[in-house]
Amino acid sequence: MLFPGKEALVIKLKKFLSGLILLIGIILTLTACIQQKPVTIGFVASLTGSTSELGVNGRNGLMMAVEEINDAGGINGRTVEVVVKDDQNDPETGLAVDQELYEDGVSFIIGHMTSNMAALSIPFVNSKDMLMINPTMSATTLFNQDDHLIGVVSPNSDQAAVIKASMVKNGGEKKVAVIYESQNLAYTGTVKDGIAREIVPLGGQIIYEEAFLSGSNPNYLDITQRVSNTNPDSIVILASSFDAAMFCQQFYKLKNQTPVYLAAWSMNNDLLLQGGGAVEGVTITSLIDLDSRIPTYTAFREKYLSKYGAEPTFAAVYTYEAAMILFDAMAEANSNDPETIKNTIIKKSTYQGLQSDIIIDGYGDASRTIYEYVVKDGQFKKAE
Template identity: 25%
Template structure:
């Protein structure tokens, strides 16, 4: 932003204050693709509560950009991704998407990692008719905001159902407790889907405890859960909440192997800070670095060479979201956001690091679910489950 004239700041301010920015500074029918490059916007939580998720996604995206540009780009033009930090805040997500569309004239958007922020950014993207792909936001409402919003991950209704089926059919458990954040779209949505499927399967939910994201003391909830004598505890929370939950659960006498979670667990800090307490726990996920698929292993090899560590599921999804977008840009019948949107919608059997991806009529990804177990303070591949 340094060096911009004052009137540019005024225009940007007016755009932000308008009703979600109905395309300020963008002429109808004009293509935002520059003559010599494609500009793509990415808004991520590069600071704030979900920083690790945002940075992992950024690294996966950067690897995809490096790879596509090494092959000559898309239609002979290099791709440039402009990253913006929304600070893990939905309002900032709205602001950053507006900036990327109005100021930077991006042809498409990638983001966000959290459902609440993807929904906020998606509303702006859809209003401005710029296609957006979220790598990892699983709440079903995200893509319901309009025809320009897509995802490359499975949805919480599918993930919640598979979590319940896994506990019932694979673990052979019947009594289960549920622990979740009531003020988080991801956590509460996944808990509700799990409970609905648990009822259909005949699982007995013996305890249900909810908390606010700002809470850090879970001892009371965990003691109440323990007194209900569950055989398994479903905790669809983010990794930053699961660390203190795991530590306090151990102190309360609840084994880590009792816990089953969702994809929000996959962050290195979970096994680094609570790997011992979480030994034996399982969670549904999109990817595991040791899953035995050739494309997955090729991605892992490239990622390790560049970043000197194994990729998380968020990194793999960031890579897949970017590569699927670039593939759609190459297939699009024009360089406009509308043409790219149509090409994304037509994606069938795209081969990614996380598996084969087909975009369905609801703009969601039809793909398998990976089961990951925590063993020896590491995420280890356990199984791949079809969602059909």
């Protein structure tokens, strides 16, 4: 038999324990809900206009990575969701959509895809302690910077060196003419300047250069005529696949016999479709090995072909790899903190890409093999 005072105490204790158990249950439920909240990332690229091939292919590669990670159970049990934004290849628009993502609570962005977008976007990402994973912005000026940018692409100086070597092989490094797109000057300008630096020690120089603005109906014929009138040993076109194809069409009409070189920006199927016979014999740098038989790449290629009905481009490959590096770091660190993820990526440094290992240095930069192809019989064939 309990004393009256003790009976009341027992009743109060039971109520307290019941309330405590209920509170613990609520906390555990809320914790489980928080843990299962999806991981949301942003993807920002040009999805419309003349540079959209980069953005569309990049988006395709990203969605394959997201599908793959979600099918495997997500990141520590959390599914991945993507908010897609079109930067229209305009820096002001790019900054605006980056701000929208930040205001919506998104801390990680995969993108942008063209180097001209970096001037406004990277300072913003830095100021807000976000993290941007860069698939294809390769302007040399973006490298060796302590910022909130992790890249999986080589600097443009690597492409310039390959183009120079090809010119030397063909005896055309002395007098070079360059046509370059001006909106993406951060890319085209650094490739152009890199070529100039490479050929000067060999007694070469850029004897003529002309810029044009993509999407503004440039007079392709007039520009090609001015280039041809300078009698160069080599012609370099630094532009999207569409614009490069249009210039090649005009050189073809002029019966041009001077070797033409393109940078990796032009390296996709649109060049072949738009250029037709006019791009036969053109030499082009490539950021991927189209002939790779590495199992991870062939499996990706077959799945991409089945899903999208086209060959994967370097933009698709690099964006897939960028996403997988981000997801790997998130899983390993079990964190959504951008600084923690950045440090985790840099500390690990070596990642298995679709074709080869990707080595990321202390600045978050990568350097990778550049390949060289020639258009032959309407296809990209590896240069000998």
